[in-house]
Amino acid sequence: VSNGGSVSKDVITLVGRRADRDSWTAAGWCPIERALDLIGTRSAMILLREVFFGGRRFDDLVRRAGITEAIAAKRLKQLVEAGMLDRAPYREPGQRVRHEYVLTDRGRELFPLLVSLKRFGEWLPQQRPGALQLTHEGCGAKVAPHVRCEAGHEVPVWETIARITEVQESE
Amino acid sequence: VSNGGSVSKDVITLVGRRADRDSWTAAGWCPIERALDLIGTRSAMILLREVFFGGRRFDDLVRRAGITEAIAAKRLKQLVEAGMLDRAPYREPGQRVRHEYVLTDRGRELFPLLVSLKRFGEWLPQQRPGALQLTHEGCGAKVAPHVRCEAGHEVPVWETIARITEVQESE
DNA sequence: CTGTATCCCAGCGGATACTG
């Protein structure tokens, strides 16, 4: 166990009683918290929504997201640095060179997150009427977020096991 | 089209060129934004993480989440009001009555969101070593978020059609 | 043990004005 650095393992079951664990001692290593550092703001998620919906130009994104240029510029820069978006030059015939923001492969991995958020938001009481429907092209059926294991099983919460492996520098 | 209130439909393809649309004019109706109003804060998501991981008592949640009591109390109240958590009384043998926070059925629907966040966070560069593994009990395989349609197909972003239906009060 | 009340600061995000 003690070989320069010590490794502590902890097995818990989701939504069940868990083994004793004090906290995520090393703040910042939990992947969920790291994710929140980048996309934990309203503006980041809304910009991503617009990019998923086909927005590309700075101008469009700002208007459609309904946020100010300052915030948009800041978030877009962070998203590009994090590798979620690419800022690519392009030129329309007869126009000057411009830049467009497009999702990277990694950025596209955020799709389930976006669908989950949408799904969740629909449960909440809404002030104004309106709907956002996502359907499978061709088949026409509605889409929804799921959790599956690599073996292909649908996995409910109570069948999920969480293992926390934390490496601590033991001086 | 004009029958007291007018309905404007707009069909767009995700990550493709979309039909002209100006903005989500009526701020607040997009389900994604409504979701962010409730769980768009770091503290809300982290508390949910802890509840999914089996945390129940106020005391535990505060310590494990690493946030202050004030914030925890505020968020927990909101989550209870929104129907994500139940605040239920219980008593251990020989102890006085206490309250515990447990996920409602609706709250459990946040599971895909949590898994999506975790998955996403793992792409990001991490400062400290450590890992959070989610596996399917019994089968042992890792779990991951997916988007599927009701017909059972795996649906990638580019096969998704988004329809925005917005009802406007045309005076 | 489960919160509430206060104080305080950093950051989000709106508004406006200004550059290339």
Next chain:
DNA sequence: CAGTATCCGCTGGGATACAG
């Protein structure tokens, strides 16, 4: 068109102290 710069109010969230 694509941002930057500045000002400013609001809230998130830490710290501390207090209450049922």
